Amino acid sequence: MTVITVNLGARTYPIHIRAGLLEEAGDHLAPLARGRTMAIVTDENLSGHLATLQASLTAHGVASEAIVLSPGEGSKSWATLERLCDHLLDIGIERGDHVVALGGGVIGDLVGFACAILKRGCRFVQIPTTLLAQVDSSVGGKTAINTRAGKNLIGAFHQPAMVLIDPQVLDTLPIRELRAGYAEVVKYGLIDDPAFFAWCETNGAALLAGDIALREYAIIHSVSAKARIVAADEHETTGTRALLNLGHTFGHALEAETGFSQTLIHGEGVAAGCALAFRYSAAHGLCSRDEADRVAAHWRAVQLPDGLAGAHVAADGATLVDHMRHDKKMAAGTLPFLLARGIGRTYLDTTVDLADVAAFLDAEPR
Structure with missing residues (x-):
C-alpha cells in the first residue's frame, strides 16, 4: 500500500x-x-x-x-x-x-x-x-x-x-478514456518534471496497453506531485496551483466549441491544449520549436490530439477566444495563460493579448 x-x-x-x-x-x-x-x-x-x-x-x-x-x-x-x-x-x-x-x-x-x-x-x-x-x-x-x-x-x-x-x-476502462486520463499524467512532466516526461515517452505506450506496474508508478508519481502543489496553494491564490491548469485554457475552449460532448472529452482537450500552449510559446520565442514538436509527437504516438484538427475543431480564433472569456480564471479583463520556457518549465503569464491568441489560432491547421 x-x-x-x-x-x-x-x-x-x-x-x-x-x-x-x-x-x-x-x-x-x-x-x-x-x-x-x-x-x-x-x-x-x-x-x-x-x-x-x-x-x-x-x-x-x-x-x-x-x-x-x-x-x-x-x-x-x-x-x-x-x-x-x-x-x-x-x-x-x-x-x-x-x-x-x-x-x-x-x-x-x-x-x-x-x-x-x-x-x-x-x-x-x-x-x-x-x-x-x-x-x-x-x-x-x-x-x-x-x-x-x-x-x-x-x-x-x-x-x-x-x-x-x-x-x-x-x-x-475504455481505451479512449484511458488515453484521456493519460494526458493528465503527462501534464505533470510538462509542468516541472522533464525527467518524468521522458519516462512517459519511454513507457506511455506500455502503460496504455495494460502494464499494471507502470500504471501504478504513474499514478503514485502524479498524485504525489498534485498533493505537493495543493498543499502549497489549496485555493489557487499564490499561482502555484494554477500550474495544474496547463493546457486547460486552450482545452476548455475546444471543449466548449464541441459542446462539452463526446466529440472531444476532457483529457483529449487537455492534450490538444498543451500542444497549443507549447506552440504558442515557441511562436513567441519562449521555448524552442523542437520542444513544442516533441510534445506534439508524444500525443500523436499515443493517439491523442495535438491541435485543432485532431480535436475536430474548425472554428476561427475569435470564436475560440470568446469561449476563453468565460473562463473562471478571468480577472479584471485579463486571462492568465500557462506558457512554457521549455519542457518542465511552465509558468503563469498574465500579459497575453487575446487578439494575439486569436491570430495564432487562425494560423493553426484544421
Whole structure:
C-alpha cells in the first residue's frame, strides 16, 4: 500500500493506492460509517465496481444505499445536483456522514459539490474509477457543475476525507478514456518534471496497453506531485496551483466549441491544449520549436490530439477566444495563460493579448 498525505492542517487527508484496493474498501470506510447506512453515488456504467464495493462494506458490517446516475458530462448540471441533494436528504444524510463518490471526474465533482452545500457541509470519500480522476480530479477538493456559460463555473473547494485509488479498476476502462486520463499524467512532466516526461515517452505506450506496474508508478508519481502543489496553494491564490491548469485554457475552449460532448472529452482537450500552449510559446520565442514538436509527437504516438484538427475543431480564433472569456480564471479583463520556457518549465503569464491568441489560432491547421 502506498499512502500519500495531502497536508492541509485540519483538512489533511490520506490517499491510499494499491491494486485490488476496491475489494478492501470496507476496511477503510467502516470507521467512517459510525454504524449508519453509507450512501454511494455512482453511474450506470459501474455496476460491477459498485457490487464489489457494497460486498466489501457488507463484509465489514456496513449497510449501503446506492444512488445511480446517468454517465457523462451532462450529469454535472443544476438538475442532477438538485435530484442528488434531494435523494441524499430523503435518506437522512447527516453532517457527520461520509458520502462515497464511486466513479470518474463527473461523479467526483458532482458529489463533492453536493456535499459542500448539504447542511452547510458534510463529508465525502473519493473512489475514482478512471485514470483522469485517479491522477487529477479526485485530489485537491475542486468540485463543480457546468452551466450554459461554461464548464465548472459553479462550485466550491471542498476536500474529501479520504481517497482510495485502485489501479486495477482501469482494466475495465475504455481505451479512449484511458488515453484521456493519460494526458493528465503527462501534464505533470510538462509542468516541472522533464525527467518524468521522458519516462512517459519511454513507457506511455506500455502503460496504455495494460502494464499494471507502470500504471501504478504513474499514478503514485502524479498524485504525489498534485498533493505537493495543493498543499502549497489549496485555493489557487499564490499561482502555484494554477500550474495544474496547463493546457486547460486552450482545452476548455475546444471543449466548449464541441459542446462539452463526446466529440472531444476532457483529457483529449487537455492534450490538444498543451500542444497549443507549447506552440504558442515557441511562436513567441519562449521555448524552442523542437520542444513544442516533441510534445506534439508524444500525443500523436499515443493517439491523442495535438491541435485543432485532431480535436475536430474548425472554428476561427475569435470564436475560440470568446469561449476563453468565460473562463473562471478571468480577472479584471485579463486571462492568465500557462506558457512554457521549455519542457518542465511552465509558468503563469498574465500579459497575453487575446487578439494575439486569436491570430495564432487562425494560423493553426484544421
